[in-house]
Each structure stands twice: as C-alpha cells, then as structure tokens.
Amino acid sequence: MEEVHWLDDREERAWRSFLHMHQRLTARMSHDLAATSDLSSADYMVLAEVTNQPERRMRVLDLARQIGWEKSRLSHHVNRMVERGLVTKEKCPEDRRAAYVAVSEKGLREIAAAAPGHVATVRRYFVDRLTVDQIDSLVEVAATVLDALDRAEPGLPD
Numbered sequence: 001m002e003e004v005h006w007l008d009d010r011e012e013r014a015w016r017s018f019l020h021m022h023q024r025l026t027a028r029m030s031h032d033l034a035a036t037s038d039l040s041s042a043d044y045m046v047l048a049e050v051t052n053q054p055e056r057r058m059r060v061l062d063l064a065r066q067i068g069w070e071k072s073r074l075s076h077h078v079n080r081m082v083e084r085g086l087v088t089k090e091k092c093p094e095d096r097r098a099a100y101v102a103v104s105e106k107g108l109r110e111i112a113a114a115a116p117g118h119v120a121t122v123r124r125y126f127v128d129r130l131t132v133d134q135i136d137s138l139v140e141v142a143a144t145v146l147d148a149l150d151r152a153e154p155g156l157p158d
Helices: 009-036 041-051 060-067 071-083 105-125 132-150
Strands: 057-059 087-091 099-103
Touching (some): 009 041, 009 105, 041 057, 041 060, 041 071, 041 087, 057 060, 060 071, 099 105
Antiparallel strands (some): 057 099
C-alpha cells in the first residue's frame, strides 16, 4: 500500500482557504444573480458559454466539457432552459448523435439584462479586492491546475 503524503499546515491552510472562498463566493454570486434576474447561476453559466461562440450555439458535449458537467446533468438543465424559452436544441447535420444548444432571443435578452449586475458582483467581491500581481498569480495557478486536469487519465471525471 502506498504511503499517504499528507498536507502540511501551510498546504492545508491554502487548500481549505481556497475551498471556503470558492463556496462563499459561489453562494454570493448565486444570491446576487437571483436577486437581480430570473436566471440561476447554472442558467448564466450555460448562456455565457454559448453566447461567447461566434454562432451563439455549441455542441452539447463541448458545452458539458467546457463547464465541467456530466452530459446527463447538462441535458436535463438544457431541457428546463428550453421549456423556459432561453435556449433551443438543434440537430447536428454532421453527426446524427450530436445536438447543438443555441441561445434564443429571450436568452440573449435575459443574459444581457443580468450581465451588468453579475459583473458588478464579480468586481465587488473578487477583482477589486486583488492587486494586479495577485490576479496574474491566480491566472498562473489556475492554468497549472487546469493543465494537470486536462492531462489526467482518460475516463476520470474532471
């Protein structure tokens, strides 16, 4: 059996600090978004990714990978968004097994209305609290961790 390489005090503080920050920031973002729009955080995440695409549509599998969700979770959420008129699902002519998620006009209006408040919350609790060097360090840290996740063994969940 392989010996466990436990976290030292500094490493544990860093890890727990990151987890607490992430949990609290996510909760604050969700609360503020719900208070100022009809979108959930999940809705916003889907709409933000899809609207960033040139044709304002994305393959379902690519979207699931991009936001880090299982395909089934995304499929259920997208179906709820379709029912609310925020997105549409389109068949993929190149691959009959694939489908696209496309932003509807209503979805465009909803994210356009929600974006200013969302950005204000990101600035208030995150960006404006950090120095330029801290932001640069965070980008570097995130790139390092994401690269390790991208190189992980196939079949393991992200």
